[in-house]
Amino acid sequence: GSVASSRRCANLAEHLAMVSAVTDKAAEKLRLGIMLRDIGFIACSDEIAHKDDTDPNLNEHTIRGLEIISGLNDELVEAIVRYHHSTLKSNDYPTDLSSDILKCVNIALVCNRLEELVYGPDPCPKKEALEAIRAETEEGYWPQEEAELLARLLSN
Incomplete structure (x- = not known):
């Protein structure tokens, strides 16, 4: 994850937080959390970092990230x-x-997923990404309310 990616994701998350009755303080911390979400990669070997990046179930970087912050x-x-x-x-x-x-x-989950789909290793247009997220939400992967907010926010 690049700084640009983190910033983009953080901006989006902050917007979602504003329209979903999260306190301002919480929205600020959400932003910080997203800016720091991949910090654990600096403590991972290249091999793990690469694996981690392609297999989200290998959460070494999230555990390391927790230690760092x-x-x-x-x-x-x-x-x-x-x-x-x-x-x-x-x-x-x-x-x-x-x-x-x-x-x-x-909110972080749906924003992170959008970021992966639109800017990840296999990028697709926003519209397609939102359709994928909608389908995944119906299958029970993402929280309905936040997924719908995301779609509404981005389809304007």
Whole structure:
């Protein structure tokens, strides 16, 4: 993930947070979490980093990322760094977070997915990406409310 990618994703997430009744403070932390989400890669070997990038289930960089930012001592930022590759179906999807934090995690998930589809190794147009996310949401991968917000925001 490049800085441009993080910034793009953070801007989008912040917009979604604004329209989904997340507090301003939470929206700010969401932004920070997304800017820092891939920081763990700096502590991974090249081999792991490359594998990690192609297989989101290998979450070495998220675990390393958590270690690096632990000094921030911020539950919301940590949740974004830790779970930004989860889906509602993955066994690490957090169910025990406060609703505000979980909402931010959900926003991060759909924004991260869009970023992967539009700017990832196999890029596709935004419209196609949103269709893919809609289909994946129907299959139970993404939170409905945030996925719909994303589609509404981007189809304007």
